[in-house]
Amino acid sequence: MINNQAFNKNRYRMKTFLQFFLISLILAIFCTCSKDEGGVGTIQFRMVNPVATKSQSNLQKALSNPQINSLQAPYVNPDLTGDVTQTTMVTLKFCVGDVWVSTGEVKAGGTDNLTWVRLTTTTNQELKNFEDYTFPPVEIPAGTYKSIKITFKNRFYRVVTLNSNPTVKYELLETMGSFDDPCNDNDESWVDPNYFTEQGNHKIVGGVFKVVSPGEKLRGFTIESGKTVTLSWRLGAGVTEPCTNALLDLNKNRRWDCGTDDITIICPPSVEFMWDFVVN
Structure with a gap:
C-alpha cells in the first residue's frame, strides 16, 4: 500500500528542487547574456614588431651612427652599394x-x-616606427567587438638594414598607393581608412x-565589465623571420628614388600576411 504522506513529501521535495534548479538556470543564462550589456571594461591596444625586437641591437647601432643619422637634420640615406643592394626589412615608419x-x-x-x-x-600626426607606438589603456563599453578601423597617412618609409653591414640603415620612401605613384617627403595627405574584421582587411570602394x-x-x-583585454596589432602577423629586400637602382645614381627605383622582395614561407591582430 502506498504511503500517501511519504509520497506527497517526496513530491514536494522534487518540486522544490525543480524550482530551485530552474531559477538557478535562468540566473546563469541571464548572467551570461548580461556580460556584454552594461558596465565598462578596459582595452590596451598595442603595436608589436617581432622582427625589430630580434634585430634591436643592430638597429640601435644604426640609429646611433652620426655619419648616417643626425638629431639636428632630416635622415639622409647612405649611398646604395651598386645596381642591386641587398638589405633586410626590419620595420615600417609610418603615421x-x-x-x-x-x-x-x-x-x-x-x-x-x-x-x-x-x-x-x-x-597622431607624426611618423613613427611600427613598434614605437604606445597607446594608453582606454575604458570602453562592455560588449563583443567585431571590427577595427585605422587611419594612415599616405607617406611611409620601409626601414631596411644592409646585409653586409647591419649597422647601416636605409629609410625608403614609399606611398600607400601604387608603387609607381609620385612620392614626396613633405606629403601630409591621408588615405581612406582600413577596416579589419574576421573576413580580412576592407576599404571603401x-x-x-x-x-x-x-x-x-x-x-x-x-x-567584460571590470576586466582588461590587450589587443595586439602585429607586423608580419607575428613572424620573427625577416624578408630580404633587393633594392634595384634603375637610374644608376646610387640613391634610392621613390617612384623610379624598385624592390625585389623575398620572404620566408612563414611570412603570409602583412599583419594581424591577436587578443591576450
Whole structure:
C-alpha cells in the first residue's frame, strides 16, 4: 500500500528542487547574456614588431651612427652599394592617426553605418616606427567587438638594414598607393581608412566595403565589465623571420628614388600576411 504522506513529501521535495534548479538556470543564462550589456571594461591596444625586437641591437647601432643619422637634420640615406643592394626589412615608419573599434561588423558590400568607439584621444600626426607606438589603456563599453578601423597617412618609409653591414640603415620612401605613384617627403595627405574584421582587411570602394586582403584578420573579442583585454596589432602577423629586400637602382645614381627605383622582395614561407591582430 502506498504511503500517501511519504509520497506527497517526496513530491514536494522534487518540486522544490525543480524550482530551485530552474531559477538557478535562468540566473546563469541571464548572467551570461548580461556580460556584454552594461558596465565598462578596459582595452590596451598595442603595436608589436617581432622582427625589430630580434634585430634591436643592430638597429640601435644604426640609429646611433652620426655619419648616417643626425638629431639636428632630416635622415639622409647612405649611398646604395651598386645596381642591386641587398638589405633586410626590419620595420615600417609610418603615421597611424586614429584607431576605433565597433561591435558592428564590417561586411563586403555594406556601408559604414556602424557605431565606432575611439581608442585614441588625439589624432597622431607624426611618423613613427611600427613598434614605437604606445597607446594608453582606454575604458570602453562592455560588449563583443567585431571590427577595427585605422587611419594612415599616405607617406611611409620601409626601414631596411644592409646585409653586409647591419649597422647601416636605409629609410625608403614609399606611398600607400601604387608603387609607381609620385612620392614626396613633405606629403601630409591621408588615405581612406582600413577596416579589419574576421573576413580580412576592407576599404571603401564606390561607397561600399570591399575586401582587399582576406588574410589580414581581426577575430572578435569581448570586453567584460571590470576586466582588461590587450589587443595586439602585429607586423608580419607575428613572424620573427625577416624578408630580404633587393633594392634595384634603375637610374644608376646610387640613391634610392621613390617612384623610379624598385624592390625585389623575398620572404620566408612563414611570412603570409602583412599583419594581424591577436587578443591576450
